[in-house]
Amino acid sequence: xxxxxxxxxxxxxxxxxxxxxxxxxxxxxxxxxxxxxxxxxxxxxxxxxxxxxxxxxxxxxxxxxxxxxxxxxxxxxxxxxxxxxxxxxxxxxxxxxxxxxxxxxxxxxxxxxxxxxxxxxxxxxxxxxxxxxxxxxxxxxxxxxxxxxxxxxxxxxxxxxxxxxxxxxxxxxxxxxxxxxxxxxxxxx
Amino acid sequence: xxxxxxxxxxxxxxxxxxxxxxxxxxxxxxxxxxxxxxxxxxxxxxxxxxxxxxxxxxxxxxxxxxxxxxxxxxxxxxxxxxxxxxxxxxxxxxxxxxxxxxxxxxxxxxxxxxxxxxxxxxxxxxxxxxxxxxxxxxxxxxxxxxxxxxxxxxxxxxxxxxxxxxxxxxxxxxxxxxxxxxxxxxxxx
Numbered sequence: 609x610x611x612x613x614x615x616x617x618x619x620x621x622x623x624x625x626x627x628x629x630x631x632x633x634x635x636x637x638x639x640x641x642x643x644x645x646x647x648x649x650x651x652x653x654x655x656x657x658x659x660x661x662x663x664x665x666x667x668x669x670x671x672x673x674x675x676x677x678x679x680x681x682x683x684x685x686x687x688x689x690x691x692x693x694x695x696x697x698x699x700x701x702x703x704x705x706x707x708x709x710x711x712x713x714x715x716x717x718x719x720x721x722x723x724x725x726x727x728x729x730x731x732x733x734x735x736x737x738x739x740x741x742x743x744x745x746x747x748x749x750x751x752x753x754x755x756x757x758x759x760x761x762x763x764x765x766x767x768x769x770x771x772x773x774x775x776x777x778x779x780x781x782x783x784x785x786x787x788x789x790x791x792x793x794x795x796x797x
Numbered sequence: 798x799x800x801x802x803x804x805x806x807x808x809x810x811x812x813x814x815x816x817x818x819x820x821x822x823x824x825x826x827x828x829x830x831x832x833x834x835x836x837x838x839x840x841x842x843x844x845x846x847x848x849x850x851x852x853x854x855x856x857x858x859x860x861x862x863x864x865x866x867x868x869x870x871x872x873x874x875x876x877x878x879x880x881x882x883x884x885x886x887x888x889x890x891x892x893x894x895x896x897x898x899x900x901x902x903x904x905x906x907x908x909x910x911x912x913x914x915x916x917x918x919x920x921x922x923x924x925x926x927x928x929x930x931x932x933x934x935x936x937x938x939x940x941x942x943x944x945x946x947x948x949x950x951x952x953x954x955x956x957x958x959x960x961x962x963x964x965x966x967x968x969x970x971x972x973x974x975x976x977x978x979x980x981x982x983x984x985x986x
Contacts, residue, residue, distance in 0.1 A: 636875065636909055638875070640870070667856040667859060671860075674829050674859075674864070675863070681830060684829055686827070686856065
């Protein structure tokens with residue numbers, strides 16, 4: 609998606625260890641107009657997919673997910689990164705964060721991720737795919753069906769996308785970063 | 798706002814200690830159509846206010862804030878609840894959570910909350926106002942101007958709204974809960 613690629617080149621910042629910061633328009637400050645355009649692109653790419661629920665993880669996934677849900681007129685569920693004290697009836701999985709070198713729990717209520725749900729997962733980043741694997745686990749535990757996964761930015765050199773596609777999952781990424789070597793952002797055409 | 802009040806009566810759940818759970822349409826599962834309608838209502842209520850930036854706190858504030866930002870075509874910044882390791886140039890404040898009986902840090906980058914910014918803060922809940930006080934502190938530290946605070950739901954019996962209005966802040970709440978005594982949801986007309 610050209611508008612996103614152009615924005616990454618303009619405002620993305622590269623750090624050692626394959627880190628791409630897009631705090632200017634996605635992860636801290638958000639550009640709602642671009643967010644809506646990206647949601648439209650997801651609607652187009654998943655046009656032939658039957659979906660009844662959008663799923664994401666807090667916090668940076670919420671903005672793109674709510675825009676997709678708004679366009680498709682579907683409920684949006686955000687999985688939480690800690691088990692809230694007032695929540696019962698939870699499905700939980702553990703995710704290892706490569707960036708932060710620690711594990712965290714991700715949970716979702718059975719009330720909102722239900723057997724038979726046709727779930728489109730939307731998130732900001734796909735890197736090594738650990739968060740995505742956690743989502744696959746949650747969707748399976750809920751006896752729901754994962755019909756697609758859409759990411760704003762995929763870092764293909766970290767191979768999470770390879771894994772997901774090898775599982776037969778319909779993965780769409782709006783910008784694919786092939787390399788951040790020498791802090792040069794190389795985006796797939 | 799009638800649609801929100803009706804939805805709270807229909808789907809809100811009351812727990813001991815003055816807790817109102819709206820996990821069905823705001824805090825875990827989100828209704829994007831209602832979210833957009835609430836954003837329209839904020840636009841109307843702050844129609845005569847000059848705003849150049851929307852500010853919120855992760856995670857439940859992001860959805861209403863991005864919708865307001867989308868309608869007004871303004872950038873949306875979400876304050877973070879922990880200091881990210883890759884962030885420099887941060888403003889930080891400490892907030893006491895009454896519900897969870899612990900403090901947490903809220904931070905925002907000086908790159909995105911800047912001197913002279915005219916900031917509309919949007920969040921899901923206003924209860925005792927501790928998070929809002931943290932936001933006031935951050936906005937002051939940034940030498941920005943807080944031009945208004947909009948909340949989806951205010952629990953007036955916890956008096957955060959009284960405090961904010963006494964400071965001369967323009968506060969708008971789309972539904973005001975007067976009491977949750979005996980687990981009866983009483984909403985202001």
